[in-house]
Amino acid sequence: MLPIVQHPAAAKEFVNDPNRSRWHDQALWFVRSKRDKQAASLPEWEYLRETASGIKTHTIANLSHYLQQFERNATARGAVVHWARDAEHHNEIVLRILRDHKTKRIVKSKSMLTEECGLNHYLEDNGIDVVDTDLGERIVQLRGETPSHIVLPAIHIKKEEVGDTFHKHLGTDEGASDPKYLAEAARGHLRDKFLAGEIGITGVNFAIAETGGLVVCTNEGNADLGTSLPRVHIACMGIEKLLPRQRDLGVFTRLLARSATGQPITSYTSHFNGPRDENSELHIVLVDNGRSRLRESETFRAAMHCIRCGACMNTCPVYRRSGGHSYRATVPGPIGSVLSPTRDQNSYKSLPYACSLCGSCSDVCPVKIPLHHQLLAWRGELVGKKLLPVSKRLSMRCASYLFRFPALFRLVGRVGRFALRVLPRWATHNRLNVWTIARELPEPPKESFHQWHRRHRNH
């Protein structure tokens, strides 16, 4: 069983370092602002979001049809399509392909799916050398960490820390922290890895049912270098990545990079139709890992629309201040807090509460996932299943009782207003009340709204 994640405890270290927390907050807000600028540059932005949502809703509803159509067309183009029921099965399939080719050196471009499946560790345990080639992913790999953001894997790391890591592993000058210098060093280091790679593994941004083709979007060009040198390309994708028609890409390529990093499009939007040539191989691994179960839920199905742009993270006030690692999940932030409990409710039960229900995530989501509604719905489910601590459950029951009896509500209001006026500070600000650790209690109003309304209703 998975360990239980308590988001407040997991976020503590990050939040208690105000400089880092503020720096992280500002870095992500900068990305969010770039996104706003791009969104505002298109008068049809909302129309695109609606269309994207409609395409995804239709695709997920008819997923069986589109998966089979995709398989047929991809196979006709010479690709081999594999089906994996879960993470472990996915890893076995990939390892089998590597063993069939007697390969030991893998160059991998960014794929949140392989992170979700724990592929790197699995392959390393089996004696395979996996090199992450996305710069951010390479940084976290060299540091023995995991990505803290799905688009910006190293957003939590400062350039001085990158400098230390590179000094240790790549032999850059001690104390050097200039991003240009460090990126150049990584370029040289990874070039060698690319040239030595025997098989390239990539994720997939979109798979097209009508053509059997794949689309991979990168800024660095690492997916392209990693697949245009070796003869074998393994593409790993969740079954929700499908789009029915190639022209649907018109909608999604316009939304993805604008929402993710505020770019009009990624530097490279690469379309792979089958293997490179007659002597090459393309393996496509279609992974379920809980997705078909998620699809059965009316409430959470729309989470399968997600195109992994990360916009909900960049805008989330909780994510920006607490950092991606505080979620202890492959996908952090609002979408991660919706997806993780579908995997294990007990383990991730605190995540739907790492949210102020401000709704900003739903507003920026390019495929219109009702994220904050889903987070609220999760709370309802978790309460119903008694997965919350007694303190929270008890206070919720009291509140519910209070709201049912108006006379009692008024009485308690009066007591509360009086108590706020007379209670000494130590009675409210003590170690039993965590709520007041960094907060002051409000000034009590002289009368309740009910009283005010009664006085004024005849005017």
Add this chain to the structure above:
Amino acid sequence: MKPTLADTDARQGILDRINTKHVDVPPLPDVDVDRVIQFDEPIDKFVEMLAMVGGQAHQVDSQGDVRAVLEEIEVFRTATRIVSLAPESIAGTIDATQIEDPHDLSTVDWTIARGEFMVAENGSIWIDGDTLPHRVLLFIAQYLAIVVPRSQIVSNMHQAYERIENFSARFGVFVSGPSKTADIEQSLVLGAHGCRKLQVFIVGDL
């Protein structure tokens, strides 16, 4: 080479699970082209967007003018290993069609590629994989130049996909600017793994 065979049990299991839950939804929507942005001066918009994504545009009247512009770039003057897929504009020094293993192209300084058309809204250029003897040429060269006909431009990605509706090549790519990364503290660095810079030649007589 014997291909690895697929696991049919897992396939059936996944499809069965999906098939047991029927979901009723509206039909697949289409984009109404009258509702999306179009530019009166698409070339101007393209040049503006290309600059924004870190590329450089050069508008020339004829293919013959390309060389003179390139000669003004120091890293081109000093380059010795050039692959040109647009020989009418400029001759290369390496014939990539004679090379079998793409790894042998690792020292290429410049690739001069052919673009099919431009997309104004994002400064990207569509490159058809069939024009490339090795697709790695686009990504492994230190510097990239793309030659594209001035008449071939669309405003947005919907029109772009309409143009390539039936493209049959095994590979195709929209290239928007040079390769780049902002993975170290959000500082933009051009030249991550692919080309360090991108020159786009918008040619009048092509």
